[in-house]
Amino acid sequence: MRTWEANIRKVTPYTPGEQPNRPKMIKLNTNENPYPPAPGVRTALKDFHTDCLRLYPDPAATELVEALAAYHRVDTSQVFVGVGSDDVLAMSFMTFFNSKKPILFPEISYSFYPVWAEEFGISYQTPALASDFQIVKEDYFVENGGVIFPNPNAPTSLSLPLAEVEEIVQKNQDVVVIVDEAYVDFGADSALPLIDKYDNLLVVRTFSKSRSMAGMRIGYAIGSPILIRYLNDVKYSFNSYTMSQLTLKLGVASIQDDAYFRETIEKIIGTREHAKQVLKKMGFLFPDSKSNFLFITHPEHRAKDLFEALKEKDIYVRYFALPKIDNYLRVTIGTDAQMETFYEFLRTYKKKGK
Amino acid sequence: MRTWEANIRKVTPYTPGEQPNRPKMIKLNTNENPYPPAPGVRTALKDFHTDCLRLYPDPAATELVEALAAYHRVDTSQVFVGVGSDDVLAMSFMTFFNSKKPILFPEISYSFYPVWAEEFGISYQTPALASDFQIVKEDYFVENGGVIFPNPNAPTSLSLPLAEVEEIVQKNQDVVVIVDEAYVDFGADSALPLIDKYDNLLVVRTFSKSRSMAGMRIGYAIGSPILIRYLNDVKYSFNSYTMSQLTLKLGVASIQDDAYFRETIEKIIGTREHAKQVLKKMGFLFPDSKSNFLFITHPEHRAKDLFEALKEKDIYVRYFALPKIDNYLRVTIGTDAQMETFYEFLRTYKKKGK
Numbered sequence: 001m002r003t004w005e006a007n008i009r010k011v012t013p014y015t016p017g018e019q020p021n022r023p024k025m026i027k028l029n030t031n032e033n034p035y036p037p038a039p040g041v042r043t044a045l046k047d048f049h050t051d052c053l054r055l056y057p058d059p060a061a062t063e064l065v066e067a068l069a070a071y072h073r074v075d076t077s078q079v080f081v082g083v084g085s086d087d088v089l090a091m092s093f094m095t096f097f098n099s100k101k102p103i104l105f106p107e108i109s110y111s112f113y114p115v116w117a118e119e120f121g122i123s124y125q126t127p128a129l130a131s132d133f134q135i136v137k138e139d140y141f142v143e144n145g146g147v148i149f150p151n152p153n154a155p156t157s158l159s160l161p162l163a164e165v166e167e168i169v170q171k172n173q174d175v176v177v178i179v180d181e182a183y184v185d186f187g188a189d190s191a192l193p194l195i196d197k198y199d200n201l202l203v204v205r206t207f208s209k210s211r212s213m214a215g216m217r218i219g220y221a222i223g224s225p226i227l228i229r230y231l232n233d234v235k236y237s238f239n240s241y242t243m244s245q246l247t248l249k250l251g252v253a254s255i256q257d258d259a260y261f262r263e264t265i266e267k268i269i270g271t272r273e274h275a276k277q278v279l280k281k282m283g284f285l286f287p288d289s290k291s292n293f294l295f296i297t298h299p300e301h302r303a304k305d306l307f308e309a310l311k312e313k314d315i316y317v318r319y320f321a322l323p324k325i326d327n328y329l330r331v332t333i334g335t336d337a338q339m340e341t342f343y344e345f346l347r348t349y350k351k352k353g354k
Numbered sequence: 355m356r357t358w359e360a361n362i363r364k365v366t367p368y369t370p371g372e373q374p375n376r377p378k379m380i381k382l383n384t385n386e387n388p389y390p391p392a393p394g395v396r397t398a399l400k401d402f403h404t405d406c407l408r409l410y411p412d413p414a415a416t417e418l419v420e421a422l423a424a425y426h427r428v429d430t431s432q433v434f435v436g437v438g439s440d441d442v443l444a445m446s447f448m449t450f451f452n453s454k455k456p457i458l459f460p461e462i463s464y465s466f467y468p469v470w471a472e473e474f475g476i477s478y479q480t481p482a483l484a485s486d487f488q489i490v491k492e493d494y495f496v497e498n499g500g501v502i503f504p505n506p507n508a509p510t511s512l513s514l515p516l517a518e519v520e521e522i523v524q525k526n527q528d529v530v531v532i533v534d535e536a537y538v539d540f541g542a543d544s545a546l547p548l549i550d551k552y553d554n555l556l557v558v559r560t561f562s563k564s565r566s567m568a569g570m571r572i573g574y575a576i577g578s579p580i581l582i583r584y585l586n587d588v589k590y591s592f593n594s595y596t597m598s599q600l601t602l603k604l605g606v607a608s609i610q611d612d613a614y615f616r617e618t619i620e621k622i623i624g625t626r627e628h629a630k631q632v633l634k635k636m637g638f639l640f641p642d643s644k645s646n647f648l649f650i651t652h653p654e655h656r657a658k659d660l661f662e663a664l665k666e667k668d669i670y671v672r673y674f675a676l677p678k679i680d681n682y683l684r685v686t687i688g689t690d691a692q693m694e695t696f697y698e699f700l701r702t703y704k705k706k707g708k
Contacts, residue, residue: 002580004554007453007499013587016413016594027409050604051390053569055381056562059370070679083437086593095391099361119591145361174357200358208410215599216409222377226356233367237473240370245569246600250404262532 016113020316028343031154031183031293031317033212035264035335037250038257041213044249057245059236064248067255068220068296070156072192077225080232081119081251083242085182085219087205089148090116092221095234096176097122100146103175106135108325110150110180129156133287133295137164141171142348150180152188155330157289159188166191169198176227178202183291185210185265186272192222199224204230208291211254212263218243218251268292278343293332295325303327306349313345364475368469380683380695383670385508385537385647389618389689391604392611395567399681411599412589421609422574426546431579434586435605437596439560439573440535443502444470446575449588450530451476453499460489462679464504464534466604467501483510487649491518495525496635503672504534506542509674509684511643513542515549520545523552530581532556537645539619540566540626553578556585563646564619565608572597572605622646626687632697647686649679657681660703667699 019030061081082088093116097103100123105113107126117124127139133156140147147168152159169177169191179191181203191203202223208214221231235242244249256263272289279286279296291323297303307319307329311328316331333339373384415435423430436442444693447470451457454477459467461480471478483662487510494501501522506513514522523545525704535547535557545557556577575585589596597605608615626643633640633650640650651657661673661683672684687693 002553004450004530005580005584007529008584009449009452009588011587011591013592014590016590018408019412021409021412025556030410033408035408037407041407042404045399045402048399050396050399053391053395053604054387054389054566055375055566056373056384056386057571058373058375081595083596095363096358096361098363115591119588131657175361176358199356201609212408214410214595217411217595217598219654230359230362233365234363234473236368236370237365237469238444239437241438241440241568244571244598244601247598250407255540353425 001089002003009119011119012115017318021099022274022314025314026334026335026338027316028338028342029318030214031209031291031332032214033264033268033292034333034338035212035267038049038254038260039214040253040257040260041250045246048246048249052245056241057248058241059240059250062244064218064243064251067252069278069339071255072222074145074195074222075225078222080221080223080235081243082219082221082235084208084217085180085204086112087217087242088204088219088221089178089180091231091235092176092178092204093117093120093122096178096202097146098238099175101143101145103140103146103148104140104144105148106153108133108153108156108322110154113148114164116173132210133158135160137168140168144172144175146175146177148178148180150182151191152186152289152291153184153327154183154291155293155295155318155328156287157291157295158287159290162191165189166194169194169201173198176200176202176253178204180204182206182209187269187290195223199226202227207251211253211261213250214245216249216250225354268333271336271339274336275333275339282346293330295328295330297328301349303329309349310345315342315345342346349352356470363473363621365473366469376668377474379668379670380688380692381670382688382692382696383672384565384568385645385686386568387563387618387622387646388567388687388692389621390702392614394614395604395605398607399600402416402600402603406599411595411597411602413594413599416551417604418572418597418685421606425612426576428549428576430581432549432582434575434577434582435597436575436589436590438562438571438588439534439558441571441596442558443532443534444539444577445585445589445592446532447474447476449585450532450556451500453529455497455499457500457502458494458496458498458504460507462487462510464475464508467502468609483544487512489514491522494522498526498529498635500529500531501526502532504536505545506537506540506643506645508537508645509647509649509672509679509682510641511645511647511649512641516543516545516547519543520548523548523555527552527554530554530556532558536560536563540644540646541623542575542644549577553580556581561605561608565615566618567604567608570601570604572601622687625690625693628690628705629687629693636700647684649682649684651682651691655703657683663703669696669699
């Protein structure tokens with residue numbers, strides 16, 4: 001080892017998930033939206049003059065912050081934006097989780113939480129889920145250095161009703177509580193109605209799922225002005241200019257087309273509810289998803305075998321080789337046509353299995 | 355103070371510089387390029403289909419990394435990319451500067467270095483420049499936890515010859531040495547020829563100045579594969595998907611148009627050398643800039659007054675109310691036409707002053 005290596009921040013190398021991108025593949029593995037972004041996004045791109053790129057973007061991302069504030073009917077001082085919700089969450093861990101007490105997040109949850117905790121040297125505890133994969137709210141009523149959980153949770157797809165989310169926030173007013181609402185638009189209760197009541201509550205959102213803009217990297221957080229100010233202080237001391245000019249323009253265009261947004265979500269929810277019926281008939285079991293994916297298991301098939309068999313047919317779903325969930329597959333809701341191909345495969349696979 | 359505020363990471367709030375953007379203003383205050391990005395960037399934007407944005411970008415930013423590696427004739431394992439060089443530098447501070455010994459950077463230098471040091475709790479010492487604003491290389495031959503300096507330095511505009519940069523690296527092989535080459539394309543020696551010799555040397559670059567793409571947020575670093583791997587480990591544990599699909603496409607397009615790049619730089623250097631003559635005749639004094647800006651002072655005018663007078667005419671330059679440099683102005687090299695307007699103002703101002 002070289003001498004200089006002694007001063008390196010050591011992390012467990014994190015490998016991002018597979019992102020294959022072949023024209024004919026059916027990609028149901030990273031919870032992307034099967035529909036394109038709003039038509040206004042295309043127009044905004046066409047209208048953009050690359051000559052402007054010679055100038056720095058607005059560091060305060062004013063136009064996007066204003067669009068989000070208007071959309072959610074909050075003040076601009078209550079909105080923070082970042083390079084995807086991962087950036088927002090990383091900044092939040094850095095800003096808010098500096099207690100000596102462990103932070104709490106569910107044992108089965110977003111795989112990045114322990115990664116950030118380790119990167120920043122934050123101790124953590126991970127309460128187990130109930131046997132039906134529900135978050136047990138009482139597990140979060142203990143002394144801690146902060147709380148974070150997704151609602152709906154991933155990869156389980158289950159959501160907590162607002163009253164239970166509020167109980168968790170209410171019992172934790174001495175720390176910051178983050179509700180990660182990446183999937184909330186697909187039918188779960190949002191914690192946004194609580195932000196004026198609890199100044200320690202941060203709600204995090206993304207453009208990657210419901211807004212079909214994973215490729216653009218836009219996330220945001222809404223909370224009390226004091227919380228957002230602390231977050232911005234840390235962010236401006238890290239990188240003042242995170243949002244490119246194009247990100248700002250295309251982000252605003254997405255927010256402005258609410259009709260398209262609602263229509264897309266309705267389509268995905270429709271496909272999801274139909275998928276529940278089809279898969280149930282085939283003998284699959286799954287929690288009652290309020291997100292854009294299903295977390296499925298089958299008494300007669302090994303998840304890993306099914307995953308491999310699907311992959312051979314260029315149908316990608318997500319398999320986690322992790323305790324308690326290694327017989328489940330996380331399947332993103334695609335278009336009706338993509339889902340039909342998936343069902344058709346399952347029907348054949350089932351026959352072959354018998 | 356609320357109880358939860360005890361766990362907040364406290365930073366001195368950093369306020370990004372003014373970024374006014376009015377059509378007729380002459381903006382010589384943030385070292386932007388007066389010329390538009392390469393024509394290929396416009397084509398890449400036009401050819402981009404927003405429908406693709408529903409998918410995540412390639413987390414490894416392969417196409418941009420490959421384009422940069424080919425351009426600089428290094429291996430792809432030697433290239434790291436980020437959201438502007440500020441992102442690259444922030445990640446580098448996090449990754450490499452974790453010694454208990456202070457890191458070293460010049461007293462007069464990029465204003466963000468102390469901000470990152472404070473954000474990450476890194477102790478630092480700031481050797482003074484010589485009276486002619488040169489970096490005194492011997493000041494960096496002492497025990498330390500890491501070294502960083504810009505070459506050319508900002509806002510002084512002066513550069514160190516390669517031999518002196520090498521001496522600093524050579525005397526500091528037990529720590530990581532970062533050479534911040536944001537302005538190197540305008541005529542200074544790059545440290546890139548040294549990277550195969552010193553595995554502790556990181557060279558940082560940006561698309562914001564010489565490539566006219568400040569609005570797009572692209573920076574990169576080149577160093578030994580081991581250094582880049584450590585940097586990527588920390589980056590992937592922070593935010594796996596930092597570079598948007600558009601950033602990748604437009605970045606590659608810029609790299610591919612080398613003729614336009616060289617032509618633009620030649621124009622700016624030509625304007626800069628002419629500016630030196632004009633300003634000298636007016637009695638201005640300045641270090642011999644190898645960057646895209648001049649750092650000027652005048653024996654008969656207070657810099658602050660001149661700054662205010664220029665601002666009234668919608669000509670923006672940069673004034674730093676800091677010890678040792680508070681009678682200087684940092685003036686970005688604009689187009690010839692913009693510079694003529696600037697000179698014309700100075701001629702009138704001079705007359706008025708007498």
